Amino acid sequence: MNSKASRAAAEPSPSQPPAGPSVAEREVRLTSLLVVGALLVGLLLQVWIPPGGFTLVAAAFLASMVLIAVGYLAPGKLRQTIAGFRFIATLLFVLAVEAILGTLVLQMKPTSFYVERYGVAGKVIVALRLDDVFHGLPFALLMALFGAAVIASALLRWPVKVKNLGFFIAHIGLLTSLAGAGASATLSIRGRIDLHAGGETATHVVLKRGKQLLPERAALGFDLHLDRFELVNYEPEFRIGFYEQGTFTDEEGRQRPTWRLKASFDPDLQKHRLPSGDSFRLTGIYPEFQPVPDPVTRQVKYGTASQEWKSPAVAIEANAGGRKIEQLLLAAQPQAVFLGAERALLFEKREQEVKAYVSHVTAAKEGKRTSTKITVNEPMSFGGWTLYQVNYNPADPTYSGLEAVYDPGVAWVFLGFALICIGVFYMFYLEPRLKARG
Amino acid sequence: MLQYVLAEHPVFVATTALYAASAAFYAAAWRSTKALVGRAATGLMAAGLVLNAAVIVQRWIEADRAPFKSLFESLVFFSFCIALVYVFFELIYRTRVFGVPAAALALGCLGYALAKWDAEIVKLPPALQSPWFVPHVMVYFVGYAAVTIAFALAIIQLLAPRVGFVQRLLSMKAGTITSGQPLDVEAMNFELVRFGFALLTIGLLVGSVWAKSAWGDFWVWDPKENWSLVTWLVYGGYLHLRRVRGWRGDRGAWLLIAGFAVVMFTYLGMHLLPTAEESAHVYNSQ
Numbered sequence: 001m002n003s004k005a006s007r008a009a010a011e012p013s014p015s016q017p018p019a020g021p022s023v024a025e026r027e028v029r030l031t032s033l034l035v036v037g038a039l040l041v042g043l044l045l046q047v048w049i050p051p052g053g054f055t056l057v058a059a060a061f062l063a064s065m066v067l068i069a070v071g072y073l074a075p076g077k078l079r080q081t082i083a084g085f086r087f088i089a090t091l092l093f094v095l096a097v098e099a100i101l102g103t104l105v106l107q108m109k110p111t112s113f114y115v116e117r118y119g120v121a122g123k124v125i126v127a128l129r130l131d132d133v134f135h136g137l138p139f140a141l142l143m144a145l146f147g148a149a150v151i152a153s154a155l156l157r158w159p160v161k162v163k164n165l166g167f168f169i170a171h172i173g174l175l176t177s178l179a180g181a182g183a184s185a186t187l188s189i190r191g192r193i194d195l196h197a198g199g200e201t202a203t204h205v206v207l208k209r210g211k212q213l214l215p216e217r218a219a220l221g222f223d224l225h226l227d228r229f230e231l232v233n234y235e236p237e238f239r240i241g242f243y244e245q246g247t248f249t250d251e252e253g254r255q256r257p258t259w260r261l262k263a264s265f266d267p268d269l270q271k272h273r274l275p276s277g278d279s280f281r282l283t284g285i286y287p288e289f290q291p292v293p294d295p296v297t298r299q300v301k302y303g304t305a306s307q308e309w310k311s312p313a314v315a316i317e318a319n320a321g322g323r324k325i326e327q328l329l330l331a332a333q334p335q336a337v338f339l340g341a342e343r344a345l346l347f348e349k350r351e352q353e354v355k356a357y358v359s360h361v362t363a364a365k366e367g368k369r370t371s372t373k374i375t376v377n378e379p380m381s382f383g384g385w386t387l388y389q390v391n392y393n394p395a396d397p398t399y400s401g402l403e404a405v406y407d408p409g410v411a412w413v414f415l416g417f418a419l420i421c422i423g424v425f426y427m428f429y430l431e432p433r434l435k436a437r438g
Numbered sequence: 439m440l441q442y443v444l445a446e447h448p449v450f451v452a453t454t455a456l457y458a459a460s461a462a463f464y465a466a467a468w469r470s471t472k473a474l475v476g477r478a479a480t481g482l483m484a485a486g487l488v489l490n491a492a493v494i495v496q497r498w499i500e501a502d503r504a505p506f507k508s509l510f511e512s513l514v515f516f517s518f519c520i521a522l523v524y525v526f527f528e529l530i531y532r533t534r535v536f537g538v539p540a541a542a543l544a545l546g547c548l549g550y551a552l553a554k555w556d557a558e559i560v561k562l563p564p565a566l567q568s569p570w571f572v573p574h575v576m577v578y579f580v581g582y583a584a585v586t587i588a589f590a591l592a593i594i595q596l597l598a599p600r601v602g603f604v605q606r607l608l609s610m611k612a613g614t615i616t617s618g619q620p621l622d623v624e625a626m627n628f629e630l631v632r633f634g635f636a637l638l639t640i641g642l643l644v645g646s647v648w649a650k651s652a653w654g655d656f657w658v659w660d661p662k663e664n665w666s667l668v669t670w671l672v673y674g675g676y677l678h679l680r681r682v683r684g685w686r687g688d689r690g691a692w693l694l695i696a697g698f699a700v701v702m703f704t705y706l707g708m709h710l711l712p713t714a715e716e717s718a719h720v721y722n723s724q
């Protein structure tokens with residue numbers, strides 16, 4: 001598009017919205033028509049065209065091109081409308097509604113799931129393809145309007161100047177991310193690899209759609225072997241827990257009593273105040289508890305065989321409403337100190353929690369071998385694929401579940417993100433300064 | 439409970455007391471002609487901010503990880519961010535009339551944190567052990583704080599033409615001394631939303647980069663992701679609509695109130711969604 005035409009098209013300056021109710025009214029009418037039209041046409045067409053990554057991208061691309069072309073060829077207000085603030089704001093809100101819809105209806109489940117769960121409404125959900133909102137045609141056509149709007153508004157502001165560079169960077173970033181997301185939706189392959197330490201070598205991935213595994217497989221193009229799987233736990237922890245009795249509602253709606261942890265303390269020798277107003281302090285801490293007979297008095301005293309937390313015990317002195325209670329508590333035999341009918345202290349070992357899932361793997365391709373570890377947040381990239389730690393089995397310590405992803409679009413998505421961030425900052429914090437300087 | 443918090447967590451209590459005192463002084467500054475009253479309010483707010491930071495640092499050391507995991511921890515951080523953004527706001531705009539709502543919001547977060555007190559510090563699951571965790575949360579909460587203050591200002595913007603007292607507040611210089619120049623609350627709101635929106639953008643994108651490294655996909659249409667997107671779209675819609683005639687008055691203010699409702703739902707309401715059970719924010723161990 002030549003710049004003379006674009007300058008002519010840029011009649012309403014961005015900071016001075018067009019005046020006159022008739023222009024506004026026409027814009028509102030056209031906006032509603034386009035948005036509602038896109039949604040309805042999408043709903044209708046998808047009776048014949050199933051949702052999917054390819055449908056989404058192809059439809060969005062075609063439709064936005066058609067819209068731009070019509071906008072520039074046809075007379076009337078179409079071009080100004082789709083390049084305008086009202087239109088884009090409307091689109092942003094409609095997209096928000098779509099995103100909300102996707103959180104109200106569980107996505108990408110088998111058809112039977114919806115019918116079982118929602119009955120007749122389930123059938124409607126499936127018929128309208130609300131089970132896969134983000135790959136359907138209404139969404140694709142909204143994205144088309146979105147793309148067309150970005151392009152039209154950019155053409156309106158052409159050429160790029162230092163003072164409007166931010167707008168171009170941010171909105172080109174948007175398009176780059178969207179294009180990357182489109183490439184990702186159509187070209188990416190993801191699947192699952194189940195491995196056993198020292199077991200067979202994987203050469204294929206089992207493909208997935210959403211969270212569901214499919215019957216198809218894809219070749220990895222290299223061999224993958226799990227050398228070892230490690231489940232790293234946090235250090236064991238011993239604590240003084242303060243419990244209060246409360247109630248909970250069971251599945252049949254009945255109120256039942258239950259003990260709830262209200263506060264917990266490290267075993268130390270300080271005096272501690274409890275939420276109930278009572279207090280306690282430990283008078284002895286014995287990491288490896290051992291009773292020691294006193295040779296003189298012949299009484300048994302408490303002692304510890306070492307400072308290692310192997311079989312700890314603590315001597316506790318609690319003050320419950322003026323009543324003093326002294327007791328020895330062993331972690332191995334949890335026993336409560338009752339401060340009242342509904343309050344108790346307990347010395348206990350916390351269940352050990354998982355700190356890391358680590359797969360030690362070796363990948364080999366044409367004589368090239370790489371051994372590395374894969375953990376959650378630290379995937380491995382090899383042969384065009386990226387491998388992620390996603391699953392384990394507490395009953396089978398040799399098993400590790402990996403997700404393999406081939407995604408040529410993601411780099412573009414992230415490049416777009418960087419541009420959006422830079423553009424937004426430029427627009428908000430540099431442009432005003434540049435404009436002030438004149 | 440209060441005795442327990444007082445004895446075991448005195449810095450938390452002191453922070454709360456300072457915010458409460460600063461709210462009282464800011465309110466007094468609406469009436470008093472003395473500049474000292476206003477300065478005391480700011481001083482108390484700043485002191486509250488420092489102690490709030492101390493609560494966070496103390497927890498960070500005790501937990502041996504960033505204290506942004508539980509609702510309690512995030513509320514304490516949220517109150518810090520609100521006070522922080524407010525103090526800068528006060529410095530930039532040189533007005534103290536909004537100190538009361540800001541202090542009240544920070545105080546509200548701490549009050550809610552008190553109700554949601556953690557019985558115990560929880561461990562960080564593997565999915566959260568990422569270098570992206572801290573920047574993601576920090577950026578989001580500062581952004582949330584900005585749009586939260588914008589929410590309070592939007593209410594003031596709506597009340598100003600309808601309530602004489604609020605109208606008068608907006609032209610106060612020091613207490614009852616008026617400058618005669620009413621503050622442009624709408625323009626302040628726009629600035630707050632711009633700042634908030636820039637941070638929400640970074641937060642969303644950082645979250646997406648993190649999702650890629652943890653789950654293998656930059657976007658999984660998880661409920662929390664979707665609602666963060668909704669938040670972003672609503673404020674994006676606001677920024678664009680502001681250029682449309684008729685959106686700088688009440689309508690814009692109502693939109694900011696709606697935006698805040700979406701932020702709160704994203705922050706606190708995810709468990710109410712039917713899709714929450716499927717949330718990929720939970721590590722899969724089947």
Ligand code: HEM
Nearest residue numbers: 014082083084088146149150153167174424427674677678
């Ligand atoms: C989610 C996507 C979008 C985001 C995050 C976004 C963001 C922004 C932001 C932050 C501004 C600056 C507002 C200001 O000056 O304060 C802006 C300006 C603008 N946006 Fe967008 N935008 C988006 C999509 C679009 C689209 C699809 C269009 C296409 C019509 C568009 C058109 C414009 C225009 C025309 C401006 C004004 C630029 C100027 O000052 O000349 N935006 N956008």
